[in-house]
Amino acid sequence: MxxxxxxxxxxxxxxxxxxxxxxxxxxxxxxxxxxxxxxxxxxxNRIAGSLSSQRTNFVTAILPTLTNVNFADTAQGLTEALRAADYQLLIGYTTYRIEEEERLIRAMLPRRPDAIVVAGTVHTKAASQLLLRADVPVVEIWETPAHPINHAVGFSNYEAGRAAARYLLSLGHRHIAAVGPSTTGEARDFRGEDRLAGFAAVLREAGIGGGLVVQHGDVPASFDHGARALGVLLDRAPDVEAVFAVSDLSAVGVLMECHRRGIRVPQDLSLVGFGDFDIGRQVVPALTTIRVDAHLIGQRTGELLVTLLDEAAAGAEPAVVDVGFSLVERGTTAPAAPRRRSRRDH
Missing domain, CATH: 1.10.260.40 (lambda repressor-like DNA-binding domains)
Structure with a gap:
């Protein structure tokens, strides 16, 4: 100076x-x-300035990954909303491991972020305590918990799974299944597991059982995961006629494996994904999916934080913002057809 x-x-x-x-x-x-x-x-010198202002003008976001376009879109929306108020975003990613989330929270808090954004609502006990005592706004995203740590912006993954099941039932399908990654190991997709739980609950309510949920392979979901999971599913239930995949990436893997096996989609098997990824719009037939506006989640989170970080908003009541979801009907689903021969006969 x-x-x-x-x-x-x-x-x-x-x-x-x-x-x-x-x-x-x-x-x-x-x-x-x-x-x-x-x-x-x-x-x-922002650090020197923060000593007197008690502000560092950066926000920490802890996400599962940035290779998933939906989380990348969320980071973009969050960045844009914060940039308008002169806040910067510092991102860490967990590779779907809650122990890594805890490590990142411990590493970020001494840097005095003005707010913390975390994906999901499942944390280690120590991480939950750290967030509760952080003394800055905390926003959990991609979920709408009944009891957030502080604030939340997202939607109900459980209800998204229920919507997928109700849709397939409305088409007349009764031999219905779902595929998702394994629940063992260090990496867990808890939001995906909630979608599968909602899906299975609707099937049980319809009286057709909800146990045909194949959880196979590693997190995160991938094309390869979907292909392998379909093989496991067909070994268990060769007459399955409709499948919900926990992610569009898995759904595309299922679709490709159907092509390899001569299973016609949607004539022999209806398929629903989740996420509305670009590739789902390009495959043939185009993928029916559950769409969530990932960019909007980031934007609404940023807008909420800018409001909360205003001096006048000190002590604001917890807020839960539900951005909702929608079902996008495309070419991989069709009304149930008369029963055909077993997939083993193809």
């Missing part, structure tokens, strides 16, 4: 005012100071 003040011919206090309260400085002086800042490549 001393270098800037000497070059601009003003006091260090004037440089500070230009950076903190530019409206208090004349336009001519402000222009000189900004030109000096540009010439010297000066960057304000």
């Amino acid at each position: 001393r270098d800037v003040s000497r070059l601009a011919g003003v006091s260090t206090m004037t440089v500070s005012r230009v950076l903190a309260d530019p409206e208090l400085v004349s336009e001519e002086t402000r222009s000189r100071v900004l030109a000096a800042i540009e010439q010297l490549g000066y960057l304000p």
